[in-house]
Every structure is written in structure tokens, then in C-alpha cells.
Amino acid sequence: MMRKLAKYVAGALGLVLALGVVIHLPPVMHWLGAHGHHGAGVCPLGYGKTNVAIAAPPKDGVARPALGFSLGVTTSAEIEKWGLLHGIQCTEKRGSVTCEGVASALLGDVIAPPASLSFSLDGASKVRSLAVTRRGPEVTTIAAAFDRLSQELSTVRGAPTKQSGSAAPSELSRGALRQAMVEYKRDDYRAVLRATNMGDGFVLTEQYSLN
Amino acid sequence: MRAVLLSLVIFSGCADESAYKPAGTGPAASLVCPSSGKNAYDTYGTTAFVTVNEAIFTNVTAEINAHMTANLGNSFSLVGGGVPTATTDDISGFKGNLGAFLIYVYGGPTSITYTDGKMYNGVQDMKTAHTGLGITSSQYDYFVANIVVPALTSSGVVMDDVSTCFAPPITSADFKATIVGQ
Numbered sequence: 001m002m003r004k005l006a007k008y009v010a011g012a013l014g015l016v017l018a019l020g021v022v023i024h025l026p027p028v029m030h031w032l033g034a035h036g037h038h039g040a041g042v043c044p045l046g047y048g049k050t051n052v053a054i055a056a057p058p059k060d061g062v063a064r065p066a067l068g069f070s071l072g073v074t075t076s077a078e079i080e081k082w083g084l085l086h087g088i089q090c091t092e093k094r095g096s097v098t099c100e101g102v103a104s105a106l107l108g109d110v111i112a113p114p115a116s117l118s119f120s121l122d123g124a125s126k127v128r129s130l131a132v133t134r135r136g137p138e139v140t141t142i143a144a145a146f147d148r149l150s151q152e153l154s155t156v157r158g159a160p161t162k163q164s165g166s167a168a169p170s171e172l173s174r175g176a177l178r179q180a181m182v183e184y185k186r187d188d189y190r191a192v193l194r195a196t197n198m199g200d201g202f203v204l205t206e207q208y209s210l211n
Numbered sequence: 212m213r214a215v216l217l218s219l220v221i222f223s224g225c226a227d228e229s230a231y232k233p234a235g236t237g238p239a240a241s242l243v244c245p246s247s248g249k250n251a252y253d254t255y256g257t258t259a260f261v262t263v264n265e266a267i268f269t270n271v272t273a274e275i276n277a278h279m280t281a282n283l284g285n286s287f288s289l290v291g292g293g294v295p296t297a298t299t300d301d302i303s304g305f306k307g308n309l310g311a312f313l314i315y316v317y318g319g320p321t322s323i324t325y326t327d328g329k330m331y332n333g334v335q336d337m338k339t340a341h342t343g344l345g346i347t348s349s350q351y352d353y354f355v356a357n358i359v360v361p362a363l364t365s366s367g368v369v370m371d372d373v374s375t376c377f378a379p380p381i382t383s384a385d386f387k388a389t390i391v392g393q
Contacts, residue, residue, distance in 0.1 A: 096281035100349075116349040118281035131282045133349045164364070175374025176382045179360050190277075196356040197374075199382030203352045209277045 064189040065156055066130045066208035067107045069119075071189070076125040096120045104134065104145075112136070112145040112204070129209035135201050139169040142202035143180075146195040149206065150182045153191055157184045167195045172202065185211075235318035237333070242317075244376040246369055250318035251376045257314065259366060261326060264310040266362035268302075274358065282357070284350045286341070295343025307331040308340075316380055337389040348391050355381055 064071045069079075079097050083090035086106055090099040097119040104112035113136035122128045136142055146167040154160065160182040165171070167180035176199035184191045192207040233240045233250045240250050247254040271287050280288045289298040290305050300308060307325035315321050315333025322332045359381060363373050380386055 095279055098281065116347075118278065120277075120279045120281045129278045129281075131278055131353065133282075133353050135349070135352060165370075175371075176378035177355070177360050177363075177373050178370065179356065179364075181361075192357075194356050194360075196352075196360060198352060198355065199378060200384060203356050205353055205356045207278070207357070 062187070062189075064208070064210070065153060065191065066127070067132065067206070069127055069130055069208075071127055071129070071208060071210045072122075074119075074127040076119070076121055076127075079119060079127070090117075107132070109145055109148065111141055113141065129207065131208075132204075132206040134204045135198070137201050139173050139197070139202050142195050142204045143167045143169045143172060145204050146180060146193055149193055153182075153184050153193075157186060157189070157191070161185045172197050187211075233318045235315070235320065237316040237318055239316050239376065239380045240318035242376040242379060244372040246372050251372065252314060252318035254372065254376070255368065257319065257323065259368075260314050260317070260319065261310055262366045263362050263368070264306060264313060266366050267309070267358055268306055270358045270362055282350060282353045284346045285344045286346060286350075286354070289344075298344075303327050304329075308335065311335075317377070337386070338393060341390045341393040344393060346391055346393065348387075351387055351391050 076092055076097055079099070080090055080092070082088075083099055086103075088099050088102055088106075090097055092098075097117075099117040099119075102115045102117055104110065104115055107115060113134045115132050115134045118131045118133075119127045120129045134142070134145065150160070150167075162183040162185070163181060165178065165180040172178050172180065172195060174197075176197055178197040180195045182193050188211045190207070190209050190211055192205075194203075194205045196203045196205070231243075231249055233253060235250065235252055240252070242250055244251055244254045252260065271283065274283060275287065285298075289295075291301040292298045307327060307329055308331050310325050311323045311331035311333035312335050313333075314323055319333070321334050322330055324330050360373065363377060364370065368377065
């Protein structure tokens with residue numbers, strides 16, 4: 001009786017183990033991510049958790065925020081691995097990597113619309129710049145993301161070096177191509193945020209680059 | 212008598228404004244800017260349009276230096292290459308053609324002599340001009356937000372005019388469809 005029970009338990013454990021191995025195979029993870037999980041919470045052990053901290057901090061200790069990626073440090077191989085882990089289609093060509101339909105939860109924002117990410121690479125295949133485009137129908141969502149990101153950048157990099165327009169929903173809604181912009185440019189780092197009324201929706205673009 | 216004169220002055224003022232008839236025939240020639248009561252071309256003129264056009268190329272150069280082709284796709288990086296055929300123009304021809312297109316669309320003449328001394332026709336087929344470039348919707352949005360709007364505002368176009376007499380062709384779904392996915 002006990003031997004029979006032990007056999008069943010061992011069989012069940014083997015099955016769970018096999019399933020665990022299978023769902024972590026890159027093509028399967030990619031499929032899971034592409035079918036509703038978007039990489040957020042696929043794995044209970046944390047391999048699919050919603051953070052983007054894939055890069056080591058810069059050697060000089062100066063923060064150059066880029067949504068959790070690290071300018072001059074993150075490599076194209078790390079981006080590919082990150083994309084695979086979260087079921088995101090990333091394409092590398094001619095010194096750049098593009099990732100489409102990235103859930104904003106993976107970029108530290110739970111309400112902003114999905115993002116398109118474009119990384120440009122240096123000769124060593126390290127990220128030289130990152131540009132992000134998010135489009136949504138609601139002005140409040142885009143305005144809130146713009147405010148949150150600019151506050152985060154101000155905290156880390158100080159006051160904006162340039163700004164124009166207002167991201168207040170009432171102001172952005174006043175007409176097509178109304179735009180709010182903030183720029184943080186100091187030393188070797190530059191970040192620019194723009195919230196723009198596109199007439200049929202609102203777009204938030206972010207640029208993070210090494211000068 | 213003074214009342215009659217005053218009403219004549221007021222009437223003639225109103226008559227002048229309502230009598231505005233744009234000379235241009237481009238798709239946005241009838242859009243009136245709040246700052247002037249005239250269309251964009253009649254408000255800002257050739258010089259300002261050339262300034263905006265040059266600012267577009269300045270912004271594109273800065274964009275390509277910082278991010279290469281990641282955000283704009285092949286619209287500008289293949290200039291002069293000839294493959295696809297939409298990229299046959301060199302940079303000077305590209306500038307002239309875009310300048311002529313903008314001037315025509317916003318109510319100016321159908322052709323202009325650009326700063327290189329050459330004549331360019333503004334009546335152009337945008338679908339043909341973008342065939343083979345594979346521009347995505349995100350790249351179009353990025354181009355409008357990061358290249359076009361800053362070019363307009365940095366060249367002195369006031370925001371109310373940007374929204375009213377410049378934005379409609381750029382944000383039109385039909386126009387976007389001639390550029391994206393070709």
C-alpha cells in the first residue's frame with residue numbers, strides 16, 4: 001500500500017518537474033507570454049516577475065535612469081533574454097533592437113498603455129540609448145505617466161533643464177498636437193519626455209541617451 | 212454722421228475678413244489660423260515654411276545621431292540610395308520636395324523654387340513616396356511628436372495655430388495610412 005502511494009507521489013512529482021522544465025523552455029515561455037501573460041507572473045518562482053532590473057548599476061554610481069535598463073551597461077544579449085523571459089518579440093537589426101507591445105507593468109507602471117521600445121547599440125552591443133513610445137485613448141493615463149516619470153527623473157537628476165507646455169489633462173486635451181515636454185540634460189546623460197495629443201489619442205514618448 | 216461712418220468702418224472690417232479667399236488649393240488651404248484669420252501659408256509665408264522644413268531635417272539629424280534608425284525607421288537613413296525607389300532623391304532633393312509639399316498642402320503655390328535654386332512640385336503622392344520603407348505606426352507617432360511639433364514651435368508657430376491650421380492633415384487617419392505600412 002505504502003509502496004503504491006510512494007509510486008503515485010513520485011510520479012506526480014516527476015510530472016510537475018517535467019512541466020516546470022517544459023514551461024521554462026524559451027519557445028514555450030515565448031508562447032505563454034504571447035498568449036495573455038505578457039511575462040507578468042508566468043512563473044511562481046519569480047522568473048517572470050514584473051521588474052526590469054536586468055542590468056548592473058553604473059561603475060561611477062551616477063544614476064542614468066532608463067526604465068530599469070542601464071545605459072552603457074545593458075547588452076543586446078540581455079535584452080533578448082529579457083524579451084524571451086517575458087514573451088516579448090524583440091528584433092535586432094543594424095545596431096538597434098526593437099521590442100513591440102511591452103506591458104507597462106514591466107516598465108514600472110501599471111496603468112500606462114503598452115510600449116514600443118527602441119534600443120540603439122554601441123559597437124560593443126551595449127545600450128547607447130532607449131526610446132519608448134506609448135499610445136492610449138485617455139489623456140489622464142498619458143498625463144499621469146508623464147507626471148510620474150518626470151517626478152522620478154527630477155528626484156534622481158534634479159530639476160528639468162528645459163520644459164514647455166503643460167501635461168495637465170485639460171491643457172493637453174485642448175487640441176491636436178498640444179504637447180508637454182521636459183528635458184533633463186546634464187553631463188553625459190539626456191532624458192526627454194513628451195506627452196502629445198495626436199488627435200485620435202495621446203502619445204507619450206521617452207528618450208534616454210548617453211551624450 | 213459719426214455713427215454712419217463708424218458703422219461703415221465696422222462693416223468694411225467685417226467684409227474684409229469674410230472676403231478672405233485663399234489662393235492655394237492644397238488640402239489644408241481652407242484651414243484658418245486663429246492668429247490671423249488666414250490659412251497657414253498666408254499667415255507664415257514661404258520663409259517660415261522653409262525654416263520649419265530645415266528644422267525638421269535638423270531634428271532628424273540629431274535624432275539619428277542619438278538613436279540611429281531605431282525610432283524613425285528607414286525614412287531618412289536610406290536617402291539617396293535608390294533602394295527602394297522612394298529613396299532616390301539625395302538630401303538636397305529630399306529637402307526641396309518636402310518643403311514644396313508642405314507649402315502646397317497648407318495653402319501655398321503648387322510649386323516653389325527652394326533654397327538650392329531648383330524648382331520642386333508640391334503636388335506629390337505620399338503613398339508612392341513611402342513605398343518600401345515599412346514605416347510603423349509607432350515610428351509615425353514618434354516622428355510627429357519628436358520631430359514635427361518641435362520644428363513648428365521652435366520656428367515660431369504659436370500653439371493655437373499648430374492645433375488649428377497645422378495639425379489636421381498630420382493627424383488625419385487617411386494621411387497616416389498613406390505613410391504607415393507601405
